[in-house]
Amino acid sequence: MRRFSVPLDTLESVFLDAGNTLVYWDHDFVAERARALGYTLDVVRLVRAEAKARPLLDRLLARSRSTEAPDTLTAYLRCILQAGLAEEVPAAAQRAFVEGLAAALRGTDASDRLWSRVPPGLPESLARLREAGLALVVVSNSDGSCERKLREAGLHDVFDAVVDSAVVGIEKPDPGIFHHALRASGCSPERTLHVGDFYAIDVVGARRAGLHAALLDPHGDWADVDCARFRDVPGLARAILAAKGG
Numbered sequence: 001m002r003r004f005s006v007p008l009d010t011l012e013s014v015f016l017d018a019g020n021t022l023v024y025w026d027h028d029f030v031a032e033r034a035r036a037l038g039y040t041l042d043v044v045r046l047v048r049a050e051a052k053a054r055p056l057l058d059r060l061l062a063r064s065r066s067t068e069a070p071d072t073l074t075a076y077l078r079c080i081l082q083a084g085l086a087e088e089v090p091a092a093a094q095r096a097f098v099e100g101l102a103a104a105l106r107g108t109d110a111s112d113r114l115w116s117r118v119p120p121g122l123p124e125s126l127a128r129l130r131e132a133g134l135a136l137v138v139v140s141n142s143d144g145s146c147e148r149k150l151r152e153a154g155l156h157d158v159f160d161a162v163v164d165s166a167v168v169g170i171e172k173p174d175p176g177i178f179h180h181a182l183r184a185s186g187c188s189p190e191r192t193l194h195v196g197d198f199y200a201i202d203v204v205g206a207r208r209a210g211l212h213a214a215l216l217d218p219h220g221d222w223a224d225v226d227c228a229r230f231r232d233v234p235g236l237a238r239a240i241l242a243a244k245g246g
Contacts, residue, residue: 006193006212006228008243013187014129014236015178015206017196018140021216021233023153024117025050033104039097041088049084052221054197056083062200066171067141074102111145118153125237126158132246137185138162139178139194141171141201161185172196173205182209195236203227 016022027050031041056079061067077098081089089097105114130136136159140146144166150156163181170177182189189210196202197216203225206213214228214236222229230236 006214008193008240009245010191011134011193011212011240011244012191013135013137013185013193014240015137015139015181015187015192015194015211016233017194017198017202018138018142018146018150019115020054020197021195022118022122022138022155023115023149024119025114026117029113029116030101030105033110034097034101037097037100037104039089039093039101041085045084045088046080048219049080051219052083053079055199055221058198058200061198062204067198067201068143068165068171073105074098077102108145111143112149112152115149116153118155119232119234121234122232123155123158125234126155128241128246129237130158132241132244134240135160135185135187137181137187139172139181141165172201173208175205175209178206178209178211195230195233199225199227 027043027047031043031046034041053076057076060075066072081094081098086094104110126136138146138150138159138161140163142164144164146164147156147162150159150162156162161181161184163177163184165171165177168177168180170180178194182192193212193214194202194206195214195216199215199222203213203215214230215222215225216232217229218231230239
């Protein structure tokens with residue numbers, strides 16, 4: 001994937017989004033909830049459609065939609081249908097499917113289960129970045145539960161700070177949340193890379209605050225964006241360590 005002009009060799013810190021960067025959907029859980037509503041989803045197709053839907057949702061987020069708004073999950077599910085699941089849900093049932101599944105995935109218990117999958121190799125990659133001397137900070141639009149979820153996922157202790165939008169009262173892409181993270185961690189923007197899963201939220205917000213920015217793009221769905229892209233956090237870590245000669 002094209003790296004653009006991120007100076008990986010001079011980075012001193014990496015800021016990371018949480019959802020779809022550190023913790024991901026438990027797609028088996030989503031299929032389970034869909035099955036309880038009477039719909040059978042192919043999990044492999046669901047995984048691919050969920051990733052492919054991110055650029056579609058990004059277009060909506062660019063129109064001042066909050067990632068934490070109550071209807072954003074509903075919009076995401078519509079995008080997932082559009083991105084590859086439409087054949088599995090009859091057209092006449094798609095509205096009921098989206099509304100029913102969104103309701104089944106809301107609430108603290110469901111949200112905790114939904115955002116619970118840690119990809120193989122991710123904890124080890126974060127540890128290698130820390131061992132190489134980089135500061136690591138989470139900057140997430142969340143509902144106040146980000147720090148707890150990272151603890152439950154076994155990821156919390158590797159980070160120098162966790163900045164949750166609900167706690168600090170500022171959401172990405174407002175640069176204020178990045179300024180808060182820089183102050184909390186003592187990092188400098190010109191030597192910091194922020195990595196996330198939405199261009200309109202993560203890349204735009206980080207650049208407004210003077211940081212470098214990149215997207216995670218596991219399947220090449222963001223080919224037209226003007227920023228660096230990495231397949232996943234392990235791929236990001238390998239690129240940084242290689243640039244630093246590690």
